[in-house]
Amino acid sequence: MLGFIIGSSRFLYNACYPLLVGFNAIPKVAFVPILVVWFGIGSVPAILTAFLICFFPIVVNVATGLATLEPEMEDVLRVLGARRMDVLLKVGLPRSLPYFFASLKIAITLAFVGTVVSETVASNQGIGYLMMSAGSQMRMGLVFAGLLVISAMAMVMYELFAQLEKRMTAWAHRS
Numbered sequence: 001m002l003g004f005i006i007g008s009s010r011f012l013y014n015a016c017y018p019l020l021v022g023f024n025a026i027p028k029v030a031f032v033p034i035l036v037v038w039f040g041i042g043s044v045p046a047i048l049t050a051f052l053i054c055f056f057p058i059v060v061n062v063a064t065g066l067a068t069l070e071p072e073m074e075d076v077l078r079v080l081g082a083r084r085m086d087v088l089l090k091v092g093l094p095r096s097l098p099y100f101f102a103s104l105k106i107a108i109t110l111a112f113v114g115t116v117v118s119e120t121v122a123s124n125q126g127i128g129y130l131m132m133s134a135g136s137q138m139r140m141g142l143v144f145a146g147l148l149v150i151s152a153m154a155m156v157m158y159e160l161f162a163q164l165e166k167r168m169t170a171w172a173h174r175s
Contacts, residue, residue, distance in 0.1 A: 003062025007096065008088050013067045017060070024056040029117050036122040046118040046126060053114035054107035061103035065096025098172045101165035108157045112150050 006012045028049055035045035069092050077087050119128025127146045134142035166173070 003059040003100075004066060004088075004093065004096075006059065007063035007066025008092070010067070013063055017063070020056060020060055028052045028114055029121065032118050032121045035118070041122050041124055043123070043126065045122055046115045046128070049114040049118035050111035053110045057103040057107050057110070058100065061099040062096050065099030066092045069095060095172075097169045098165070101161060101169060105158055105161050105165070108161060109154045112154045116150060 006016045031052060032045055032049055035048050039045055039048070066088065069087070073091065074087050077091065082090070115126070116128035116131070119126035120132040123129045127150055131143045131146040134140075134146070
């Protein structure tokens with residue numbers, strides 16, 4: 001939704017894009033201790049860390065998809081009587097879907113990274129905690145098993161979103 005709002009206005013796009021880049025430059029692992037103080041040890045900091053990692057690519061790509069709508073297309077639609085919101089909802093939003101799915105497929109794999117990092121830093125459950133615990137006990141087989149499970153989950157989620165993308169944006173891809 002934030003990407004839609006930012007991408008729908010040239011002013012907001014120019015104003016917010018540098019802020020988003022600055023936010024993305026902050027290592028998300030630096031937020032984990034703050035999240036632990038605010039929400040305690042457990043799964044909430046891991047979920048929020050995953051969210052923070054996924055936030056930037058999705059917002060920026062959706063905003064870019066809307067901001068790069070061809071001016072000629074917008075002009076033609078305006079001449080035909082379309083309002084600005086009509087253009088955004090009926091043309092801009094569908095046109096930004098390929099951008100959204102591209103960023104979603106990247107973000108889902110990064111979400112696993114963020115979750116595992118958060119679980120290794122401050123959690124008493126989860127695969128990251130299991131891998132950290134197994135590593136301290138020199139049980140490398142269990143560490144590698146955790147890595148394989150994370151990799152398998154990421155591949156399944158990636159494929160799920162790739163299939164959803166094919167169904168929702170088939171018109172945007174060459175066959």
